[in-house]
Amino acid sequence: MEEFKTIIEPFKIKMVEQIKVTSKEERIEYLKAAHFNPFLLNSDKVMIDFLTDSGTSAMSSNQWAGIMQGDESYAGASSWHKMRDSILDLTGHEYILPVHQGRAGERILYGYLGGKGKTFISNTHFDTTRANIEFSGAEAIDIAIEEGKNPKLFHPFKGNIDLNKLEELIKEKGPENIAAVILTVTNNSGGGQPVSMENAKAISVICKKHKINYFLDCCRVAENAYFIKHREEEYKNKTYKEIAQEMFSLVDGSIMSAKKDALVNMGGFLSLKNEELFIECKNLLIITEGFATYGGLSGRDMEALAIGLKEVFEPDYLHYRIRSTAFLGERLKEMGVPLMWPIGGHAVYIDAKELYSHIPVDEYPGQALVCELYLQGGIRTVEIGSVMFGKYDENGKLIPAAMELVRLAIPRRVYTQSHIEYVIEVFEKIMSNRNKAKGLKIIEEPKFLRHFTSKFIQK
Numbered sequence: 001m002e003e004f005k006t007i008i009e010p011f012k013i014k015m016v017e018q019i020k021v022t023s024k025e026e027r028i029e030y031l032k033a034a035h036f037n038p039f040l041l042n043s044d045k046v047m048i049d050f051l052t053d054s055g056t057s058a059m060s061s062n063q064w065a066g067i068m069q070g071d072e073s074y075a076g077a078s079s080w081h082k083m084r085d086s087i088l089d090l091t092g093h094e095y096i097l098p099v100h101q102g103r104a105g106e107r108i109l110y111g112y113l114g115g116k117g118k119t120f121i122s123n124t125h126f127d128t129t130r131a132n133i134e135f136s137g138a139e140a141i142d143i144a145i146e147e148g149k150n151p152k153l154f155h156p157f158k159g160n161i162d163l164n165k166l167e168e169l170i171k172e173k174g175p176e177n178i179a180a181v182i183l184t185v186t187n188n189s190g191g192g193q194p195v196s197m198e199n200a201k202a203i204s205v206i207c208k209k210h211k212i213n214y215f216l217d218c219c220r221v222a223e224n225a226y227f228i229k230h231r232e233e234e235y236k237n238k239t240y241k242e243i244a245q246e247m248f249s250l251v252d253g254s255i256m257s258a259k260k261d262a263l264v265n266m267g268g269f270l271s272l273k274n275e276e277l278f279i280e281c282k283n284l285l286i287i288t289e290g291f292a293t294y295g296g297l298s299g300r301d302m303e304a305l306a307i308g309l310k311e312v313f314e315p316d317y318l319h320y321r322i323r324s325t326a327f328l329g330e331r332l333k334e335m336g337v338p339l340m341w342p343i344g345g346h347a348v349y350i351d352a353k354e355l356y357s358h359i360p361v362d363e364y365p366g367q368a369l370v371c372e373l374y375l376q377g378g379i380r381t382v383e384i385g386s387v388m389f390g391k392y393d394e395n396g397k398l399i400p401a402a403m404e405l406v407r408l409a410i411p412r413r414v415y416t417q418s419h420i421e422y423v424i425e426v427f428e429k430i431m432s433n434r435n436k437a438k439g440l441k442i443i444e445e446p447k448f449l450r451h452f453t454s455k456f457i458q459k
C-alpha cells in the first residue's frame with residue numbers, strides 16, 4: 001500500500017447511514033433557528049459532522065457480532081473477562097476496572113488522590129481531567145514544552161512535557177504534595193500532538209526518583225504509537241502495539257476513554273499496578289458506577305471494546321487514520337488556510353484569528369468560521385477560542401483566549417475520501433469569501449461551558 005500516493009479506506013461499507021443533503025437556503029434558516037451556534041443543531045441538519053472524534057467511531061462487523069454475544073450477567077460476565085484480557089494484554093497492568101467513560105475513572109482515581117494542597121502535573125490536562133482535579137480541591141498544572149505553543153513551528157513531538165519545569169515544580173511543591181504526573185497521549189488539548197517515548201521514559205525516571213505516581217491518559221495511545229514508529233528512529237522496526245505496551249510499562253496506571261482509540265461509542269477503563277490503590281478505587285466504583293465486573297457498561301459494550309482495542313493497532317487502519325487526517329490538513333495548508341502545524345492525530349485546527357483578520361476577537365472570528373463552514377457546506381465544527389475560554393473583567397470587557405481556533409475533529413472510519421475532498425472544496429469557497437465573513441455578538445450565555453449553549457446574532 002505504501003508505494004501509492006492514494007490511501008484507500010482499508011474497509012468496505014456494509015451498512016450505510018443516510019446523510020440528508022441540504023441546500024444553502026435551508027442551512028441559512030437552520031443556522032438562524034440555532035442562534036448561530038451549530039452545537040444547537042439537530043444532527044440531521046448536518047452533512048459532515050466534525051464536532052468531535054469522541055464516541056463517533058463506526059464499529060466493525062466483528063464488533064457488531066460481538067454485540068450479539070454480550071453476556072449481561074450482573075457479576076463475572078464472560079464479556080468482562082474478554083475486555084479485561086484485552087486491556088491486560090495491552091497494558092500489562094494487573095488491576096483493571098471498567099468505567100462508563102473516561103471521566104468516571106478520573107473522578108475515582110484523581111478524586112481519591114487529590115484534595116486540598118495536592119498538585120497534579122500534565123503536558124495538558126484535558127478539560128474533564130482538570131475539572132475533576134479542581135473539584136477535589138487540588139490544583140492542575142500544564143507544562144508542555146514551549147515549542148508546543150507555537151502553532152507554526154514544526155516539532156515532531158509537540159506534546160512532550162518540559163522536563164526542567166517538571167523537576168522545578170517537584171522541588172517547589174515538595175514531592176509528597178504531587179498527587180500524580182499525568183501524561184496525555186496524544187496531547188488532545190494541544191492539537192492532538194504526540195509525545196515521544198524518550199520523553200515518556202525520562203518522566204518515568206524522574207517520578208521513580210521522587211516516588212511520585214505516574215499515569216497515562218491513554219485515549220489516543222495507538223495514534224501516538226504511529227507517530228513514534230515514524231518519527232523516533234529506535235522504534236521504526238517495532239509494531240504499534242509493542243510501542244504502546246512499552247509506554248504502559250513505564251507508568252503506574254492508566255485511564256482510557258474508550259470512545260477514542262478503542263473504537264466504541266461508549267466505555268472506558270482504569271488500570272493500576274498497585275493493589276492497595278486498586279482496592280480503594282474499586283470501592284468507589286461500586287458506590288457510584290456499578291459492580292467491579294461491569295462498572296456502568298452493558299455486557300455488549302464490553303465485547304465491542306475488547307475487539308476495538310485490538311483493531312485499532314492494525315497497521316493499515318492506523319496508516320489510513322493518521323494519513324487521511326494529515327491529507328486534509330496538508331491540502332488546506334497548500335491553499336493558504338492558516339492552521340496548526342504539524343497536523344496531529346485526530347483533528348485539524350484552523351487559526352481563525354489569522355484567517356479572518358478583519359474580525360476583532362470580541363466578535364469571535366472562530367465562531368464566525370464555524371458558522372461559515374456550516375452555511376457554505378453543512379459542515380459542523382467547534383470553536384476553541386474566546387467563546388470556549390473567554391472571560392470578562394470587572395467592567396464586562398472580554399478577556400480573550402490565547403488563540404482563536406476552529407477544530408475539525410475526524411470521526412474514526414466514518415467519512416470517505418470524497419467527503420474529505422468535499423470539505424476541501426468548501427474551504428476554497430471560504431477562502432474566496434474570507435473578507436465578507438461577519439463577526440458575532442453573544443446575546444445569551446450560560447455561566448459554564450459557554451460554547452455548548454450560547455446564543456449569538458450576526459454583526
Ligand SMILES: *Cc1c(COP(=O)(O)O)cnc(C)c1O
Binds near residue numbers: 054103126184268
Ligand atoms: C475524551 C477525553 C477524556 C474524557 O473522557 P470521556 O470519555 O469524554 O469522559 C479524558 N482525557 C482525554 C485526553 C480525552 O480526550
